[in-house]
Amino acid sequence: MNKIVSKEYFSSNVVKLEVEAPLIARSRRAGHFVIVKVGAKGERIPLTIAGADTVKGTITLVIQAVGNSSKKICNLNVGDEITDLVGPLGQATHIEKAGTVVCAGGGVGVAPLLPIVEAFHDAGNRVIVVLAARTKELVILEERMRAHSDEVIVMTDDGSYGNKGLITNGIETIANREKIDLCVTIGPAIMMKYVAALTKRYQIPTIASLNTIMVDGTGMCGACRITVGGKTRFVCVDGPEFDAHQVDFDEMLMRLGAYKEVEKH
Amino acid sequence: MTTEELIASRRAEPWREALRKNRKNKERTDIPRVRMNELDPVYRSRTNEEVNLGLTPEQAMQEAQRCLDCPSPSCMDGCPVGIHIPTFIKQVEAGRFLDAARTLKETSALPAVCGRVCPQEKQCECRCIHLKMKKEPVAIGYLERFAADYERESGQMSIPATAARNGIKIAVAGSGPAGLSFAGDMAKRGYEVTVFEALHEIGGVLKYGIPEFRLPNRIVEVEIDILRKMGVRFLNNCIVGKTITYEELHDDGFVGIFVASGAGLPNFMNIPGENLAGVMSSNEYLTRVNLMDAANPDSDTPILKGKNVAIIGGGNTAMDSVRTARRLGADRAMIVYRRSEEEMPARLEEVKHAKEEGIEFLTLHNPVEYTGDENGRVRQMRLQKMTLGEADASGRRSPVPVEGAIETIDVDQVIVSVGVSPNPLIPSTFKGLEVGRRGTVIVDEATMRSTLSDVYAGGDIVRGGATVILAMGDGRKAAAAMDAALSADRLNSV
Numbered sequence: 001m002n003k004i005v006s007k008e009y010f011s012s013n014v015v016k017l018e019v020e021a022p023l024i025a026r027s028r029r030a031g032h033f034v035i036v037k038v039g040a041k042g043e044r045i046p047l048t049i050a051g052a053d054t055v056k057g058t059i060t061l062v063i064q065a066v067g068n069s070s071k072k073i074c075n076l077n078v079g080d081e082i083t084d085l086v087g088p089l090g091q092a093t094h095i096e097k098a099g100t101v102v103c104a105g106g107g108v109g110v111a112p113l114l115p116i117v118e119a120f121h122d123a124g125n126r127v128i129v130v131l132a133a134r135t136k137e138l139v140i141l142e143e144r145m146r147a148h149s150d151e152v153i154v155m156t157d158d159g160s161y162g163n164k165g166l167i168t169n170g171i172e173t174i175a176n177r178e179k180i181d182l183c184v185t186i187g188p189a190i191m192m193k194y195v196a197a198l199t200k201r202y203q204i205p206t207i208a209s210l211n212t213i214m215v216d217g218t219g220m221c222g223a224c225r226i227t228v229g230g231k232t233r234f235v236c237v238d239g240p241e242f243d244a245h246q247v248d249f250d251e252m253l254m255r256l257g258a259y260k261e262v263e264k265h
Numbered sequence: 266m267t268t269e270e271l272i273a274s275r276r277a278e279p280w281r282e283a284l285r286k287n288r289k290n291k292e293r294t295d296i297p298r299v300r301m302n303e304l305d306p307v308y309r310s311r312t313n314e315e316v317n318l319g320l321t322p323e324q325a326m327q328e329a330q331r332c333l334d335c336p337s338p339s340c341m342d343g344c345p346v347g348i349h350i351p352t353f354i355k356q357v358e359a360g361r362f363l364d365a366a367r368t369l370k371e372t373s374a375l376p377a378v379c380g381r382v383c384p385q386e387k388q389c390e391c392r393c394i395h396l397k398m399k400k401e402p403v404a405i406g407y408l409e410r411f412a413a414d415y416e417r418e419s420g421q422m423s424i425p426a427t428a429a430r431n432g433i434k435i436a437v438a439g440s441g442p443a444g445l446s447f448a449g450d451m452a453k454r455g456y457e458v459t460v461f462e463a464l465h466e467i468g469g470v471l472k473y474g475i476p477e478f479r480l481p482n483r484i485v486e487v488e489i490d491i492l493r494k495m496g497v498r499f500l501n502n503c504i505v506g507k508t509i510t511y512e513e514l515h516d517d518g519f520v521g522i523f524v525a526s527g528a529g530l531p532n533f534m535n536i537p538g539e540n541l542a543g544v545m546s547s548n549e550y551l552t553r554v555n556l557m558d559a560a561n562p563d564s565d566t567p568i569l570k571g572k573n574v575a576i577i578g579g580g581n582t583a584m585d586s587v588r589t590a591r592r593l594g595a596d597r598a599m600i601v602y603r604r605s606e607e608e609m610p611a612r613l614e615e616v617k618h619a620k621e622e623g624i625e626f627l628t629l630h631n632p633v634e635y636t637g638d639e640n641g642r643v644r645q646m647r648l649q650k651m652t653l654g655e656a657d658a659s660g661r662r663s664p665v666p667v668e669g670a671i672e673t674i675d676v677d678q679v680i681v682s683v684g685v686s687p688n689p690l691i692p693s694t695f696k697g698l699e700v701g702r703r704g705t706v707i708v709d710e711a712t713m714r715s716t717l718s719d720v721y722a723g724g725d726i727v728r729g730g731a732t733v734i735l736a737m738g739d740g741r742k743a744a745a746a747m748d749a750a751l752s753a754d755r756l757n758s759v
Binding site for chain 2: 023024027037039041042043044068069072083084085086087088089215216218219220221222223225226227232234237251254255257258259262263
């Protein structure tokens with residue numbers, strides 16, 4: 001069960017795992033996530049699915065080693081099994097023919113963005129991808145993105161690759177030259193906050209895929225709750241995608257730090 | 266044989282008649298009700314060890330003598346799973362403890378669980394004949410626990426008899442009390458039962474919700490193991506409606522589905538500050554501690570251990586949460602409840618235990634706001650003082666605010682325990698499954714059948730939020746009805 005069939009390092013701390021999970025591979029859609037737990041005393045953490053192969057019966061996960069639990073997953077090798085893997089969870093991305101769609105991803109958020117890029121492209125949209133990373137070494141999946149989009153713009157904080165600047169600079173360049181009908185963004189919460197602020201100014205409808213603290217991930221614990229348009233919503237069952245202009249990102253950022261001082265190492 | 270005939274024939278067995286004649290009813294009713302042996306409150310409020318220690322064989326046999334072995338036992342009317350109460354009690358009185366355990370298992374898949382967490386005072390015991398004589402009822406729950414524990418500890422666990430396998434595949438969504446009870450009854454009837462569980466552990470609320478000090482996990486494990494031995498298959502990490510859809514269950518040959526997916530989304534009060542860090546649902550708090558073992562240093566799951574902890578609500582889950590907070594080191598662990606203690610839905614035993622463990626009860630108080638520090642962590646709660654007004658729809662006097670009476674109390678953790686709404690996963694993925702206004706699955710009350718003819722449902726997904734035993738009763742009822750429907754189909758197709 002849940003055997004790892006391939007492992008690839010995207011960078012020193014970003015790993016791509018292909019995991020045997022035939023039932024999830026069959027039923028998942030772009031935007032879905034899984035809950036992963038490593039070891040009997042492991043923590044349940046949510047990971048957005050970055051792709052699936054229904055013939056091989058596998059799903060792809062891309063993980064950045066940041067905390068104890070994500071490091072444990074990154075340390076697994078081909079042949080190892082993930083103790084517990086459950087999904088697909090959440091609502092799938094609503095794919096439609098919108099026109100010009102900008103898909104803006106930062107950090108490991110680029111990985112779950114890939115199936116969304118593919119789906120919007122397959123639905124006949126003009127898809128422009130903005131990939132953002134701190135530095136050249138952290139830019140991932142660029143070739144795959146190019147294969148499924150009309151244009152890829154790479155932004156690096158230090159200018160070591162592509163254009164120098166933030167993800168918002170990339171989006172703004174596009175907005176200043178053509179009409180954008182929809183923006184989809186996945187990445188760190190702080191990044192999505194600024195993307196949302198920018199696209200609001202340009203009146204571009206924007207979807208953000210949120211990654212919050214979860215325990216069960218099935219609509220039971222409420223740890224993932226956020227405020228959207230003044231109402232409490234649950235990322236695990238109502239999301240993970242929401243209208244970015246309605247999300248209270250400041251509250252979300254604060255809630256993401258709720259266990260910072262007691263996190264185990 | 267009808268249930269009435271079975272009761273009468275068992276009661277007429279010679280050994281039982283002799284036992285009845287042994288003692289006059291007056292002698293029986295004069296025996297004082299047994300007191301449960303418990304851990305010392307000071308000691309127990311710092312450990313997770315089970316509070317109730319059970320009865321000794323001598324205590325149990327004496328308590329069993331109190332039962333008058335009524336010809337039409339009203340206690341049984343109060344039991345949702347129809348345990349043959351006088352039969353098992355008289356077996357205890359006769360010292361036939363293993364027989365008593367077998368009697369329990371005829372109709373209950375989880376006797377050691379029910380003996381611990383059932384609100385007997387609202388089910389069987391409140392119908393006991395002793396109450397009519399102004400005496401305390403027979404301690405049916407304690408005796409149930411005793412018989413089940415005795416059997417388990419004897420190492421001679423009996424496996425209930427099962428009919429020959431009929432090859433008919435039945436799916437159960439959820440492995441909590443409703444699902445387990447249904448699975449046991451269907452396995453007894455010869456069906457091939459597979460229980461699908463979304464979490465990584467089998468047992469549902471018995472594992473993630475009810476704390477170790479009230480219901481140890483090892484007790485739950487043993488009862489689940491009996492079901493395994495009866496042929497029930499368990500599949501964890503599999504969400505019906507998501508991992509495997511309604512249509513795929515049909516493709517895989519399942520002809521009947523019992524939905525027992527339980528309570529889901531926790532309710533919040535929608536007051537300012539409720540999303541501050543440190544404010545959480547009792548589901549989150551208890552799941553971290555019970556399912557994820559977060560208080561154990563070996564567990565990767567983090568837990569907040571507040572020093573001044575407020576639990577909002579007055580139900581059993583609130584009591585479980587507040588007593589857990591105390592055990593995790595809270596100096597001040599408080600229940601904040603908007604009505605008075607009289608209206609509290611929690612079991613009397615839980616309230617008593619909580620008080621003994623130093624829990625403060627702020628009744629007639631209702632939170633109106635939480636405030637936090639610069640990091641967004643909860644630091645204070647503002648409580649509105651309440652008074653009781655007219656009776657409301659529930660028959661309880663409804664709380665009304667006392668104008669201007671606001672109190673501010675320092676807290677570093679708040680656990681909101683004001684109920685749950687049904688889990689939305691299955692209702693949102695089964696096409697044609699009708700749900701009520703509050704998201705509960707609509708069923709025929711007599712059969713637990715939903716608007717989809719092959720889908721039955723029970724427990725909190727139907728009730729919204731109830732007890733282990735009511736969920737188990739639903740499971741039994743659904744099993745009987747599904748079996749009748751499938752048997753009729755087979756007769757028609759011959």
